[in-house]
Amino acid sequence: MAMIGGGPGAFIGPVHAMAARLDGKIALVAGAFSSDRERALAGGRGYGLPDDRIYTDWRELIAAEAARPDGAEFVAIVTPNHLHQPIAIAAMEAGLHVICDKPAATNLAGTLALHDAVSRTGRLYALTYTYTGYPMVRRARELVREGAIGTVRKVSAQYVQGWLADRAEEEGNKQAHWRTDPAQAGIGGCIGDIGVHAFNLAEFVSGLEVAEIMPDLSSVVGGRLLDDDCNVLLRFAGGQPGVLVASQICTGERNDLTLKVHGTTGTLTWNHENCGALRIDRADGRTETLRAGQGLAPGTRIPVGHPEGFIEAFANIYSDFADKLRGAAQTQCPIPGIAEGVRSMRFVERAVAGSRTRQGWVALTE
Amino acid sequence: MAMIGGGPGAFIGPVHAMAARLDGKIALVAGAFSSDRERALAGGRGYGLPDDRIYTDWRELIAAEAARPDGAEFVAIVTPNHLHQPIAIAAMEAGLHVICDKPAATNLAGTLALHDAVSRTGRLYALTYTYTGYPMVRRARELVREGAIGTVRKVSAQYVQGWLADRAEEEGNKQAHWRTDPAQAGIGGCIGDIGVHAFNLAEFVSGLEVAEIMPDLSSVVGGRLLDDDCNVLLRFAGGQPGVLVASQICTGERNDLTLKVHGTTGTLTWNHENCGALRIDRADGRTETLRAGQGLAPGTRIPVGHPEGFIEAFANIYSDFADKLRGAAQTQCPIPGIAEGVRSMRFVERAVAGSRTRQGWVALTE
Amino acid sequence: MAMIGGGPGAFIGPVHAMAARLDGKIALVAGAFSSDRERALAGGRGYGLPDDRIYTDWRELIAAEAARPDGAEFVAIVTPNHLHQPIAIAAMEAGLHVICDKPAATNLAGTLALHDAVSRTGRLYALTYTYTGYPMVRRARELVREGAIGTVRKVSAQYVQGWLADRAEEEGNKQAHWRTDPAQAGIGGCIGDIGVHAFNLAEFVSGLEVAEIMPDLSSVVGGRLLDDDCNVLLRFAGGQPGVLVASQICTGERNDLTLKVHGTTGTLTWNHENCGALRIDRADGRTETLRAGQGLAPGTRIPVGHPEGFIEAFANIYSDFADKLRGAAQTQCPIPGIAEGVRSMRFVERAVAGSRTRQGWVALTE
Amino acid sequence: MAMIGGGPGAFIGPVHAMAARLDGKIALVAGAFSSDRERALAGGRGYGLPDDRIYTDWRELIAAEAARPDGAEFVAIVTPNHLHQPIAIAAMEAGLHVICDKPAATNLAGTLALHDAVSRTGRLYALTYTYTGYPMVRRARELVREGAIGTVRKVSAQYVQGWLADRAEEEGNKQAHWRTDPAQAGIGGCIGDIGVHAFNLAEFVSGLEVAEIMPDLSSVVGGRLLDDDCNVLLRFAGGQPGVLVASQICTGERNDLTLKVHGTTGTLTWNHENCGALRIDRADGRTETLRAGQGLAPGTRIPVGHPEGFIEAFANIYSDFADKLRGAAQTQCPIPGIAEGVRSMRFVERAVAGSRTRQGWVALTE
Incomplete structure (x- = not known):
């Protein structure tokens, strides 16, 4: 993948990078971290990139990576909001897939235009609604579908x-x-x-x-x-x-x-500060607390009792995206797009x- | 005091009785617990009342108790809502003070008429907004007034x-x-x-x-x-x-x-299920938890670490009411009225x- | 009942008084709150006792109350530890029942002597191991007996x-x-x-x-x-x-x-700071939290969601003691003795x- | 790094791999995941290794990697306990550094022999006492040293x-x-x-x-x-x-x-299930809860309110190890060894x- 945005001082760029890296399915091969050459190089070298894959202009990155036989398959967009949509459209039109920090665009018209571009280019487009990556959020969704709390x-x-x-x-x-x-x-x-x-x-x-x-x-x-x-x-x-x-x-x-x-038969509660738990209150005054753990909730990597958090949730979206890119018929959970x-x-x-x-x-x- | 309502099977009547009794300041001396004689007697005897102070009609209770030299000073009204207002007005007009379960009346017009009756008769009238009796709710009010969380x-x-x-x-x-x-x-x-x-x-x-x-x-x-x-x-x-x-x-x-x-400088949280605690979240990510205990929060009866609950909160309102009746210039906290x-x-x-x-x-x- | 000890400044005396009073089954009719006459009177009047039932010497109280036809049926002992045993023995020998703050005596020999006195006099003797009065402690005991957590x-x-x-x-x-x-x-x-x-x-x-x-x-x-x-x-x-x-x-x-x-099939946890809850951890990583409430746990007075605490737990022991005095074949739970x-x-x-x-x-x- | 152990079905091997990968400082270049060729290959390819860096014998791995100019700098040992010590000694004697899952050896004599080997070879040797990698454990240590809870x-x-x-x-x-x-x-x-x-x-x-x-x-x-x-x-x-x-x-x-x-002035509590918090109880009944977050606790990667967990704690030890290998005079916290x-x-x-x-x-x- 290639990253656009996320230079020194950014919050979400490094999170995308860690999330992409965690499961070993995705390699960062290029990036445009800043329009300032020094900052761009600092950012890219920090990620271990060779200088020729560090760009100062996202248009240049898209053009170059799309042209290389070993170029990035997709771009991760982590710029300020107003650039999300133009970069995404340009990348898809150049044949690259896109994973983008939210929002898709800064207004509805722009978002609808992007919707068209996704349809037109047939590229994969994912929006990192991170919280859908939490195992206990996914489990909550399953439980509601299974009728665990009634209607x-x-x-x-x-x-x-x-x-x-x-x-x-x-x-x-x-x-x-x-x-x-x-x-x-x-x-x-x-x-x-x-x-x-x-x-x-x-x-x-x-x-x-x-x-x-x-x-x-x-x-x-x-x-x-x-x-x-x-x-x-x-x-x-x-x-x-x-x-x-x-x-x-x-x-x-x-x-x-x-x-x-x-x-009708229970109340389900999920809270981010206690992200590995899911609570169901029952009519008889009893509370059940379910917990994340391998085999207990989708997207958990380690046994129950070993906390996972925000980076792991983020990584679940990257992991699903990678699986989809590699042709998985079905991902663990619909990728937000x-x-x-x-x-x-x-x-x-x-x-x-x-x-x-x-x-x-x-x-x-x- | 005399109780009106609160016969067998009631929820709030017995709570009023326990609350009135807890601090030893108030004695239940009469009651009209039911219009059915057997139920009324059963209720009254359960409270240790002599049969001649057990009534089946609240009008009769008010008349008789107001007339006795050793009659009840006040009535506690714990009937269904629609009777709250007529009983309160009748009691005050007969010279009795009133402590009443909420609501004061079933509509605004009736409540305003009651407001007039309170002014006219000069009787004490308290409404049991129970939650204002919790020590940590009272402490929360003090903290906000003291500026502990800014504006x-x-x-x-x-x-x-x-x-x-x-x-x-x-x-x-x-x-x-x-x-x-x-x-x-x-x-x-x-x-x-x-x-x-x-x-x-x-x-x-x-x-x-x-x-x-x-x-x-x-x-x-x-x-x-x-x-x-x-x-x-x-x-x-x-x-x-x-x-x-x-x-x-x-x-x-x-x-x-x-x-x-x-x-502006903190968020204060009180939660009934954990009623003895008060939480303040500070801008630096730190949370302070304060706890009820004698000397730590108004209306607490025992040392920190010894839970008190709903009955004690209720009793604080009764206790304040009793103090006011006995001429206290100031109660711990304004009595809801x-x-x-x-x-x-x-x-x-x-x-x-x-x-x-x-x-x-x-x-x-x- | 008559109270011995528990004058101004005491912690546990007033708790015994509130606990005895809460359910309306027991009346405080006499007391020896201090050997100092002024303090004793202040204490007794605070409880609404007439001066002739306020004593300065516990021996005197026992003799006088045992002699009166309307004398106290039992004494509640809330003095410092070293007096518990001699007072208890004297009271039982005078025909009074005893409810005593723990410990029974200050050493094993004294406790065994007291054990003999209880057998010999046939009086009721209760020790306020308060925590056994908590509804969720009683429920925990029932659950263990019912096999809810296996062996x-x-x-x-x-x-x-x-x-x-x-x-x-x-x-x-x-x-x-x-x-x-x-x-x-x-x-x-x-x-x-x-x-x-x-x-x-x-x-x-x-x-x-x-x-x-x-x-x-x-x-x-x-x-x-x-x-x-x-x-x-x-x-x-x-x-x-x-x-x-x-x-x-x-x-x-x-x-x-x-x-x-x-x-073998679960871990049961009770914690005093959250006394209305009982937690069972199951082998599948699920936690069940049960809660006190009328009909849900023995000795609860009000519906689920309305906290009860230390005074109510204490009152459960007094209530059981009163029931036993009045000839109840069986109390809710064995009275600690x-x-x-x-x-x-x-x-x-x-x-x-x-x-x-x-x-x-x-x-x-x- | 080269990994020894941790083939399909293992718990801790994959955690080491994710921890090593998370911060982008360390690359897995070789591994001996199983003595069975098929399983070894499956494991290695899962990590994206070329077949010539996948070994079936740890001795062979050590010899080959120590000999290659681009060989692994260190081995991560994640085998069952009885192999930890012999592998560690062999690796160090071949000039490789070692990071090893605990225990160091299966008995004291073996551990002391290993201690000698560490001194003799001058290689870096780290034991993954994972819990020392948690930001709030590190913060707790700092707080105790700073006297935040007295003596x-x-x-x-x-x-x-x-x-x-x-x-x-x-x-x-x-x-x-x-x-x-x-x-x-x-x-x-x-x-x-x-x-x-x-x-x-x-x-x-x-x-x-x-x-x-x-x-x-x-x-x-x-x-x-x-x-x-x-x-x-x-x-x-x-x-x-x-x-x-x-x-x-x-x-x-x-x-x-x-x-x-x-x-003497406070009680400090850390609990793994709530690993991002640190609680200090003060003598006045007040509790302070501190929370992990960038700038708030050592080794935190993201802002307060974004949970991190076991993998991140593990990664802190790997990250410190990598820094030390690259000559850092001081790591954030002493590496357990x-x-x-x-x-x-x-x-x-x-x-x-x-x-x-x-x-x-x-x-x-x-």
């Missing part, structure tokens, strides 16, 4: 962080800077950065689609142009109620993504618009 | 149960029966039964008032006339966002009331109405 | 506190003062104060008897005459291994009593002796 | 599993088979397999050395030749008491390693012997 009646998803509780964007925090800048992040702040993970997870595990939303987005921290706190009422296609909360101003919260699926990208972006746009008008419910259908 | 920016309150996930009202569950019957419970189901506890707690601890709500109430279990699931977006008077979730159809949930108050009753009932009525129209936000001001 | 193979009990981590006895802490003074506490410090609770709990729940011990007791805090830290290897009568840890110098620990019973007192005191004496010689294992048989 | 007074370490609660060794479980066979595992069963981890962790974090032990080892499951349950009293060099519990027959326990270090091997093996031998004689305390000094 789903309500879904709650909450994703809260505190790292934007202060004006980190003005204190040299590069991550905060681009995420709060509409030009780089798109129209959604918190809703686009983490709200979509909660949205995707709710649909992924419950098997239901959100039909209507009643959003309330705020910029709690003064002077911020994008939302940093989002509270959204949900109605699923069958009329089931739900709640989605996403916030980046909850001081002291770290990265707490919690999903609750309430069924452009369809999820479209749904998420529609959610973001409607949430932003609906929150402005404050006129009640907004449909999420096309 | 409050967001408040979330969630109160979920699962005991109405099935049609318990048709299976001989007396509690379920009257709570799902509009004639006895009023216009609010879950919102009035437990939603108001979450509402009261959010305001009590944060010190903020809810100004606007965007409610979504459902009757998830088929055939039910009142709501059994409530999801409500909040905006407080200063514009702070919030979320209130109350549900009685979350299978397997027991009685999980969780409050989160997010401030008719003002809280009015706010809660307005919340219930506006939530029910707003959920029906689905037209967006509803003001909570007069 | 028991190992038992671990741990009771740790931190309140003696400093020399509290020299800083005016009355509780610390008598507990660290051999003249008042007996030969055991921590082992006698809390080690015996862990010992009693291990036998009570597992149904096994400890046959041999290998004790290691220390006085970790300099200058202390009695042990404040105890680590003891156990072998039960069937050869099963076990561990008992008790300490009062574990800084920051509050009152953490944890019991683990390992069976003089047999438990003898076993515990033998454990204390052998642990203290064995720890001094450091020669290996010590039998616990007669 | 250490007591240490407890507990490592419990349930996977040998049944006779798994007779049901085709390869891991169980060799671990319960004295010929392959050595004289220690549970004590050597996991007891040494608890022992190593206690010394690593507390900075104290165990001076005396009072061991009680059992074979709880019938017919087993080696111990499967170990309870050991400890005395550290300064007289501090301690307890070490290790067991593989605690049904339902997964892999629960818990360390408690009690100091032959000194730890010697101490652990002495602990195992004395525990086994002392448990047989049952004569009391056994010194752990040379």
Whole structure:
């Protein structure tokens, strides 16, 4: 694979690299880590790349790698948001497959254009909705499908962080800077950065689609142009109620993504801070806690009692992607792709618009 | 005190009795436990009352006890909801003080009439918003006032149960029966039964008032006339966002009331299932857990490490009420009374109405 | 009942009073709270006693109450340890029943003499091994008996506190003062104060008897005459291994009593800080958590999800005692009595002796 | 690196491979995965090795790789225990460095011989005491050194599993088979397999050395030749008491390693199932929970709130080893090596012997 973005100081680039490497199925062979030659070289050499596979321009990388007989089969896109879509389209048009950090694009129109490009080129396109890579999230999805909690009646998803509780964007925090800048992040702040993970997870595990939303987005921290706190009422296609909360101003919260699926015979709870467990509350007041472990949950590498985490979850998506590239008829779990990208972006746009008008419910259908 | 309601099979009557008894400040001297003579006698004798202080009619109890020189000073009302208000007014007009299970009345007009009666008679009137009796809830309120988490920016309150996930009202569950019957419970189901506890707690601890709500109430279990699931977006008077979730159809949930108050320097969390602890998450990723114990939290009776619970919390309200009756200039904490009753009932009525129209936000001001 | 001890500043006296009062089965009618007349009166009036039932001498109380037709049926002994046994014997010889805070006496000989007195007088004698009053401890005992975890193979009990981590006895802490003074506490410090609770709990729940011990007791805090830290290897009568840890110098620990019973098909865990839950770990990596609640665990007063605690557990022992006094053929659970007192005191004496010689294992048989 | 052992079906071999690969500092270039040619090839090709670097005999691997100019710099030894020492000595004598799964050898004499070989050859020798690789274990060690809990007074370490609660060794479980066979595992069963981890962790974090032990080892499951349950009293060099519990027959326990270090001003707790947190209990009843995250704990790769686990902890040891090989003057944390091997093996031998004689305390000094 070739990586685009993810130079020194980046958060998600190195995670992609570790995730790709973990299972020994994928080799990083090229990269465009920065438009600055020195930084690009530093980044690439850090990954052990020869200088002739280190590029300063992603267009150049795509052209060169697509032309080489031993070139990268796919690109991993880990740039700021606004470049995701143009790079993905260019790579696919050059014949390369794509694995891209979310979002697919910065608006719905761009995402739909990308959807077309995926269809047209027939290339594999994966979006790293990381949380779908967690073994106990996958197990939760299986359990709901198997009827382990009966019929789903309500879904709650909450994703809260505190790292934007202060004006980190003005204190040299590069991550905060681009995420709060509409030009780089798109129209959604918190809703686009983490709200979509909660949205995707709710649909992924419950098997239901959100039909209507009643959003309330705020910029709690003064002077911020994008939302940093989002509270959204949900109605699923069958009329089931739900709640989605996403916030980046909850001081002291770290990265707490919690999903609750309430069924007729039990309530299923998954929480990121305790990612190896899955809890089912039963009507008789009893709680069952299931645990990840080889043979116990899909995508677990080691025996029960040995914690795995974020890098391993990420690696599961890479691993599935690699299997698919090599022709696997079926991966362990559907790889999140452009369809999820479209749904998420529609959610973001409607949430932003609906929150402005404050006129009640907004449909999420096309 | 004299108790009205709370005969054999009741849940909350015996809790009131234990709470009143715990600290040795209050004696139960009379009661009207049932209109059926046998049941009334059984109830009263169970409490060790002589037969001449056991009544079958609450009007009779009020008249007789008010007339006796050694009569009860106050009545504790633990009947189904629709009787709370008429009994309270009659008792106060007869010169008795009142401590009443919530709600104050079954609608706003009735609650306002009761408010007038309290003013007119000058009697003490307390509503058992039990959760305000928990030491760590009181400590949370103090901490917010002392600025321990900075300025409050967001408040979330969630109160979920699962005991109405099935049609318990048709299976001989007396509690379920009257709570799902509009004639006895009023216009609010879950919102009035437990939603108001979450509402009261959010305001009590944060010190903020809810100004606007965007409610979504459902009757998830088929055939039910009142709501059994409530999801409500909040905006407080200063514009702070919030979320209130109350549900009685979350299978397997027991009685999980969780409050989160997010401030500029910390997030404070209290959870009923772990009622002796209070958690503060700090911006540096550190969590502080404070614990109840004599000298550590108001209203704690025994040393840290010795759990206290629901009965003790309830007893704190009775204890404060007794102190006030005996002329205490100040109780440990404001006793919840008719003002809280009015706010809660307005919340219930506006939530029910707003959920029906689905037209967006509803003001909570007069 | 009449209370002996428990004047102003006491910890356990008021707990006995609340426990006795909670269920409305027992009335406090007399007391000897202090040998100082002013303190005794203050104590008694605080409990609402008339002055003629407030005594300054326990001998006087026993004589007077035994003589009155309306005298107390039983005495509750909550004095420092060294008075437990003489008061108990005198009370029983005067025809009164006894409920006594542990220990029964300060040494084995005294405990055996008391055992004789109980047999001789035929009076009821209960020792408040409080933890046996917790609903989930009682449920645990039932579960082990029912075979819910198969055959028991190992038992671990741990009771740790931190309140003696400093020399509290020299800083005016009355509780610390008598507990660290051999003249008042007996030969055991921590082992006698809390080690015996862990010992009693291990036998009570597992149904096994400890046959041999290998004790290691220390006085970790300099200058202390009695042990404040105890680590003891156990072998039960069937050869099963076990561990008992008790300490009062574990800084920051509050009152953490944890019991683990390992069976062939599951491990059962109860922890005091989460006293309403009972955890069973199964061989497949699944954990089941059971919860207290009316109908779910013996001795619970309110529905699941409403926490009960230490006072309620204590009250269960008083309630069982009252039932037994009134002729109940069977109480909910065996009331801990003089047999438990003898076993515990033998454990204390052998642990203290064995720890001094450091020669290996010590039998616990007669 | 070249791997010896770890063919198809192995647990720890693949973990070594993932750990070595994660940070991109180390490449697997050769391996002897099995003495069976087919299995060896399957293993090696699975790792992407060319056939000429796949060996069936570890002696052959050492000779060939030491001879090649591009040969492996070091070997990773992941065979059953009895081969660890001979392979390590042979590799070092051939000039290769060694990273070895624990134990260093199957008895003390062999471990001391290995110690000599390390000194003689001057090669780097690391033992994968994995738990020392966890960021919060490393942080705990730092905190103790910095005086964050005052002077250490007591240490407890507990490592419990349930996977040998049944006779798994007779049901085709390869891991169980060799671990319960004295010929392959050595004289220690549970004590050597996991007891040494608890022992190593206690010394690593507390900075104290165990001076005396009072061991009680059992074979709880019938017919087993080696111990499967170990309870050991400890005395550290300064007289501090301690307890070490290790067991593989605690049904339902997964892999629960818990360390408690009690100091004069706080108690520090780390638990493997919640490996990213570190808890400090303070004398005022307050608990502080610290969390792993980049910049917050040594060896963390990603921001707080993103769980890392066993593979990452393992990788920290590999990463430190790689840094040392490349001449780093100082690694993040001392790499566990032959000194730890010697101490652990002495602990195992004395525990086994002392448990047989049952004569009391056994010194752990040379």
